[in-house]
Amino acid sequence: xxxxxxxxxxxxxxxxxxxxxxxxxxxxxxxxxxxxxxxxxxxxxxxxxxxxxxxxxxxxxxxxxxxxxxxxxxxxxxxxxxxxxxxxxxxxxx
Numbered sequence: 001x002x003x004x005x006x007x008x009x010x011x012x013x014x015x016x017x018x019x020x021x022x023x024x025x026x027x028x029x030x031x032x033x034x035x036x037x038x039x040x041x042x043x044x045x046x047x048x049x050x051x052x053x054x055x056x057x058x059x060x061x062x063x064x065x066x067x068x069x070x071x072x073x074x075x076x077x078x079x080x081x082x083x084x085x086x087x088x089x090x091x092x093x094x
Contacts, residue, residue: 001037008062021059061086
């Protein structure tokens with residue numbers, strides 16, 4: 001999508017977290033962009049459960065978790081727990 005300039009995706013056991021940053025000039029249309037993105041993901045992957053977030057703190061936490069997984073500095077069990085913490089944080093903000 002042209003309105004976005006950075007995206008990170010992490011898949012947990014039950015759901016998939018998709019965090020993104022929107023270009024500055026498109027921030028006025030945040031709800032519309034999120035709806036469009038949700039529709040696209042649901043059409044393309046109907047069996048997946050997606051959680052979308054444009055929150056910067058959620059984005060940073062997701063990137064940190066992704067880096068730790070890539071480096072192998074976190075176990076799968078701890079990573080899933082951290083993933084659930086990030087999802088919980090996102091749901092609190094909603």
